[in-house]
Amino acid sequence: xxxxxxxxxxxxxxxxxxxxxxxxxxxxxxxxxxxxQTLARYEIRLSxxxxxxxxxxxxxLGQALAIGHGYYVTQTQSYGPEARGGASRADLVVSSEPxxxxxxxxxxxxxxxxxxxxxxxxxxxxxxxxxLIDADxxxxxxxxxxxxxxxxxxxREKVGVPQATNVVALGAVAYLLPFARIEAMxxxxxESLPEKICDxxxxxxxxxxxxxxxxxxxxxxxxxxxxxxxxAARMDLTEIMTED
Amino acid sequence: xxxxxxxVYPDWCKGCGICAAFCPKKVFAVGQDxxxxxxxxxxxxxxxxxxxxxxxxxxxxxxxxxxxxxxPPETAPDPAEQPAAKEVKP
Amino acid sequence: MAEITQLIHxxxxxxxxxxxxxxxxxxxxxxxxxxxxxxxxxGLAKDDVVIVAGIGCSGRIAAYVDFNTVHTTHGRALTVATxxxxxNPKLTVIAVMGDGDAFSIGGNHLIHAARRNIGVTALVxxxxxxGMTGGQxxxxxxEGAYSHTCPQGQLESAFxxxxxxxxxxxxxxxxxxxxxxxxxxxxMAEAISRPGFNLVEALTPCxxxxxxxxxxxxxxxxxxxxxxxxxxxxxxxxxxxxTGKLPIGTFVRRDxxxxxxxxANMRQALAAKKGGAA
Amino acid sequence: MTAPRKKRRxxxxxxxxxxxxxxxxxxxxFYAGYPITPSTEIMECMAKRLPHVPDGAFIxxxxxxxxxxxxxxxxxxxxxxxxxxxxxxFSLMQEQIGYAAMTETPLVLVNVMRGGASTGLPTSxxxxxxxxxxxxxxxxxxxxxxxxxxxxxxxxxxxxxxNFAEKYRSPVILLLDEITAHTREKIxxxxxxxxxxxxxLTPTMPPEWYKPYEETMRGVPPMPPIGSGYRFHVTGLxxxxxxxxxxxPEEVRSLTERQFRKIDRFFEDIQIVEHxxxxxxxxxxxxxxxxxxxxxxxxxxxxEAGVRAGLLVLKTLYPFPRRHVEPMLRNCRLxxxxxxxxxxxxxxxxxxxxxxxxxxxxxxIDGQIITPSQILKEIA
Numbered sequence: 001x002x003x004x005x006x007x008x009x010x011x012x013x014x015x016x017x018x019x020x021x022x023x024x025x026x027x028x029x030x031x032x033x034x035x036x037q038t039l040a041r042y043e044i045r046l047s048x049x050x051x052x053x054x055x056x057x058x059x060x061l062g063q064a065l066a067i068g069h070g071y072y073v074t075q076t077q078s079y080g081p082e083a084r085g086g087a088s089r090a091d092l093v094v095s096s097e098p099x100x101x102x103x104x105x106x107x108x109x110x111x112x113x114x115x116x117x118x119x120x121x122x123x124x125x126x127x128x129x130x131x132l133i134d135a136d137x138x139x140x141x142x143x144x145x146x147x148x149x150x151x152x153x154x155x156r157e158k159v160g161v162p163q164a165t166n167v168v169a170l171g172a173v174a175y176l177l178p179f180a181r182i183e184a185m186x187x188x189x190x191e192s193l194p195e196k197i198c199d200x201x202x203x204x205x206x207x208x209x210x211x212x213x214x215x216x217x218x219x220x221x222x223x224x225x226x227x228x229x230x231x232a233a234r235m236d237l238t239e240i241m242t243e244d
Numbered sequence: 245x246x247x248x249x250x251x252v253y254p255d256w257c258k259g260c261g262i263c264a265a266f267c268p269k270k271v272f273a274v275g276q277d278x279x280x281x282x283x284x285x286x287x288x289x290x291x292x293x294x295x296x297x298x299x300x301x302x303x304x305x306x307x308x309x310x311x312x313x314x315x316p317p318e319t320a321p322d323p324a325e326q327p328a329a330k331e332v333k334p
Numbered sequence: 335m336a337e338i339t340q341l342i343h344x345x346x347x348x349x350x351x352x353x354x355x356x357x358x359x360x361x362x363x364x365x366x367x368x369x370x371x372x373x374x375x376x377g378l379a380k381d382d383v384v385i386v387a388g389i390g391c392s393g394r395i396a397a398y399v400d401f402n403t404v405h406t407t408h409g410r411a412l413t414v415a416t417x418x419x420x421x422n423p424k425l426t427v428i429a430v431m432g433d434g435d436a437f438s439i440g441g442n443h444l445i446h447a448a449r450r451n452i453g454v455t456a457l458v459x460x461x462x463x464x465g466m467t468g469g470q471x472x473x474x475x476x477e478g479a480y481s482h483t484c485p486q487g488q489l490e491s492a493f494x495x496x497x498x499x500x501x502x503x504x505x506x507x508x509x510x511x512x513x514x515x516x517x518x519x520x521x522m523a524e525a526i527s528r529p530g531f532n533l534v535e536a537l538t539p540c541x542x543x544x545x546x547x548x549x550x551x552x553x554x555x556x557x558x559x560x561x562x563x564x565x566x567x568x569x570x571x572x573x574x575x576x577t578g579k580l581p582i583g584t585f586v587r588r589d590x591x592x593x594x595x596x597x598a599n600m601r602q603a604l605a606a607k608k609g610g611a612a
Numbered sequence: 613m614t615a616p617r618k619k620r621r622x623x624x625x626x627x628x629x630x631x632x633x634x635x636x637x638x639x640x641x642f643y644a645g646y647p648i649t650p651s652t653e654i655m656e657c658m659a660k661r662l663p664h665v666p667d668g669a670f671i672x673x674x675x676x677x678x679x680x681x682x683x684x685x686x687x688x689x690x691x692x693x694x695x696x697x698x699x700x701x702f703s704l705m706q707e708q709i710g711y712a713a714m715t716e717t718p719l720v721l722v723n724v725m726r727g728g729a730s731t732g733l734p735t736s737x738x739x740x741x742x743x744x745x746x747x748x749x750x751x752x753x754x755x756x757x758x759x760x761x762x763x764x765x766x767x768x769x770x771x772x773x774x775n776f777a778e779k780y781r782s783p784v785i786l787l788l789d790e791i792t793a794h795t796r797e798k799i800x801x802x803x804x805x806x807x808x809x810x811x812x813l814t815p816t817m818p819p820e821w822y823k824p825y826e827e828t829m830r831g832v833p834p835m836p837p838i839g840s841g842y843r844f845h846v847t848g849l850x851x852x853x854x855x856x857x858x859x860x861p862e863e864v865r866s867l868t869e870r871q872f873r874k875i876d877r878f879f880e881d882i883q884i885v886e887h888x889x890x891x892x893x894x895x896x897x898x899x900x901x902x903x904x905x906x907x908x909x910x911x912x913x914x915x916e917a918g919v920r921a922g923l924l925v926l927k928t929l930y931p932f933p934r935r936h937v938e939p940m941l942r943n944c945r946l947x948x949x950x951x952x953x954x955x956x957x958x959x960x961x962x963x964x965x966x967x968x969x970x971x972x973x974x975x976x977i978d979g980q981i982i983t984p985s986q987i988l989k990e991i992a
Binding site: 347349350380381382384386396397400401402403404405406407410412413414415416417418419420421422424425442443446593597600601604608 | 642644663664668669671673674675677678679680681682683684685686687688689690691693707708711837838839840841843844845846847848849854856857
């Protein structure tokens with residue numbers, strides 16, 4: 001991304017070590033050491049309705065991947081005008097390299113917790129991208145190969161906390177992503193959530209992970225690095241991306 | 245009575261006439277030059293009105309040795325005075 | 335008596351040009367004198383007093399007096415005063431404003447300063463008019479009075495400052511006049527020493543821009559009008575016919591902590607909690 | 613880099629939250645503000661943090677005008693103070709920005725740019741406040757305007773903003789955009805000693821000899837906190853070296869000239885840019901804020917496609933870093949300026965171009981970020 005040194009260090013860090021602290025180089029420490037997987041640019045969209053905890057889910061997942069695994073992660077979001085009931089989504093780009101363009105362009109994984117989200121965002125998936133939906137809330141799956149689990153029902157019936165839907169889904173994502181570790185998710189959860197609700201959420205996370213393992217088969221395969229249609233597709237997608 | 249000395253600094257005086265109008269002993273008058281001047285120093289009883297009421301800090305009363313009569317309380321309305329203008333409420 | 339004027343001279347800035355910029359008979363100088371005397375009476379050090387002024391005739395007061403002085407933008411004196419007080423609660427912060435400053439463009443800041451009870455004294459020099467811009471009506475111009483922007487007489491009602499600031503929650507509200515100087519001194523000293531937000535409205539005539547157009551023959555006439563129409567609130571309340579009369583004195587006295595004190599207490603409680611937990 | 617070092621604390625933060633980390637690292641102890649999307653997280657985060665910071669003070673004011681007033685007051689009282697706002701709030705602050713420039717009051721104002729004029733697009737990015745940041749306050753005044761492209765830079769540039777404010781006694785505006793402000797990325801939390809931090813110089817002469825707006829070697833007079841024994845007058849009127857209002861032409865001129873000179877003189881220190889592959893570039897993209905991220909990818913892709921492209925990221929927008937931009941314009945056959953407005957910084961690029969090369973703009977005002985492919989189309 002950048003070979004040339006910055007012309008001027010803005011805040012004049014005192015030493016070389018300090019210089020790295022908040023510079024881009026610093027983030028390179030331990031990059032890509034998750035499971036030893038090197039990631040080019042892996043794009044995830046979590047989507048659903050406002051109030052489902054989509055943004056929290058994005059933050060937890062991003063935090064786990066960035067801090068727990070040491071990947072470069074950018075997480076962006078968009079929210080509907082209403083705090084509840086509007087469309088909500090969180091986008092993540094995960095990479096072993098510093099990330100330039102922070103938004104998602106072309107999704108590797110789409111998680112949709114509402115019918116509307118599944119319908120709206122399906123077209124942004126890569127040809128072999130994975131779609132994970134809430135089995136109950138998404139009545140019409142746009143794809144016959146969608147991965148489906150009843151996250152909301154599991155949260156309500158097995159965890160007893162309907163608000164934990166997002167964390168059940170996070171558990172499933174932790175299983176499906178071949179480069180993610182469940183321990184990192186747990187740590188991220190513990191660091192971010194108030195102690196009171198931590199146990200229920202850990203339970204929800206484990207449940208999501210176990211259910212996914214039981215019912216969704218193997219984790220998603222990473223795209224073949226040699227695949228070159230991605231680049232071409234990206235160029236062609238400029239027009240529809242204007243909506244994004 | 246009165247050995248009080250009354251001083252007006254002409255440089256700072258703008259001749260508004262407050263001292264001349266309200267001095268109970270008519271010590272001041274506004275002169276042709278538009279400045280207050282002391283015309284009746286002997287009459288000064290050092291009542292304490294002119295100094296705090298001079299908007300330009302231009303009047304100075306240096307008290308003498310004689311007895312001093314204080315001014316009546318300021319909030320007491322003077323029945324002789326009629327409102328100068330139509331009624332105005334802030 | 336000489337000590338009154340000499341005292342004020344001691345508080346003036348010797349490198350400023352005198353006389354004051356104000357018109358002959360303007361009461362602003364009298365309010366400045368009153369302010370100096372009350373600060374002196376309270377035994378405050380010059381270094382610990384901050385005068386924050388707005389724009390207009392009243393705003394010019396700040397430059398003459400040897401305190402820490404800040405001449406801000408129109409209507410914003412209270413906001414800057416709030417920042418200074420929060421940053422250094424040890425300072426005595428006095429916001430000097432005109433009626434346009436305090437009640438029109440700065441009206442929002444006024445009610446919020448009163449509501450949050452920031453420990454600032456607001457000294458409002460009310461001359462019923464925009465003086466420096468040449469005599470346009472303000473939010474305190476009495477109904478029926480004339481100005482350049484209401485040549486047929488003011489159609490709007492004037493603010494009742496006392497009720498406004500009382501309702502907003504100020505710790506203290508009082509009104510004095512430049513004729514009743516001793517009382518004004520006392521009101522100001524009381525306001526400066528009471529915690530929370532305190533407002534002192536000082537009625538000060540503007541002969542040049544207000545008096546001339548409203549039937550006064552001279553500045554002196556305006557002082558006579560103040561003398562005859564203002565009386566203490568206690569006596570005012572006993573009057574049967576209050577037409578043309580104005581109460582002066584203290585209208586509101588509330589026992590509240592200033593915001594800066596509540597902030598400091600909150601920090602202390604936090605620190606204690608942290609210390610206790612460790 | 614190979615030497616083992618203590619594991620640093622990391623956090624996955626929004627750009628807005630990173631601004632707070634930078635501010636606290638720079639010694640900020642005062643925040644006054646008014647909530648407005650998309651800058652509100654800065655305020656909320658300050659409300660949480662400042663009660664725990666030594667001498668920290670936080671106040672939510674009644675509007676943006678009041679917020680700037682309180683920040684100016686706190687700065688006069690010796691604090692490093694900041695506020696943050698967005699779009700409409702930025703417009704309300706302009707009068708006070710001018711006051712801060714005239715009175716040479718250091719402060720930091722973060723403006724998270726959103727889309728459109730007026731209420732516009734509150735939750736979408738824009739870069740339409742660039743010219744307003746420079747010229748929003750009336751009258752001639754110098755000002756420093758910075759920007760940041762990603763979350764770690766939000767920390768760095770906030771520290772830089774405080775340092776410039778204190779060094780040059782000037783209001784400093786940090787322009788972010790909704791994307792930079794609302795993107796979460798990992799940062800290593802700053803620790804004491806990470807950054808060189810500047811604080812304003814205070815007078816060292818006896819109070820009677822202090823002239824608050826005197827000409828000095830640096831052009832930046834020392835500034836005592838109110839209440840420290842130096843009593844002087846602060847006014848937004850044109851003033852003489854003692855701080856008293858003046859309308860004498862020679863005094864007015866020398867005041868304004870000094871105010872400009874103090875910024876111009878340290879031009880080299882103030883201009884922060886980043887060169888990416890510009891050494892041999894024949895096409896240069898000049899970008900700032902979130903758009904610079906798209907430009908990075910576009911330039912990389914252009915290089916892969918065989919175009920000798922380079923990227924100049926402007927982190928200082930004003931004073932406009934013409935000493936970096938001008939050589940680029942001389943040496944490249946094409947300069948592309950992508951921005952989320954109808955052409956604001958490109959005006960500056962065209963101004964310094966003086967016919968050297970072709971300047972092409974990419975303008976986007978629909979509340980969406982310019983994509984790498986949009987830029988690539990223009991350079992490849």
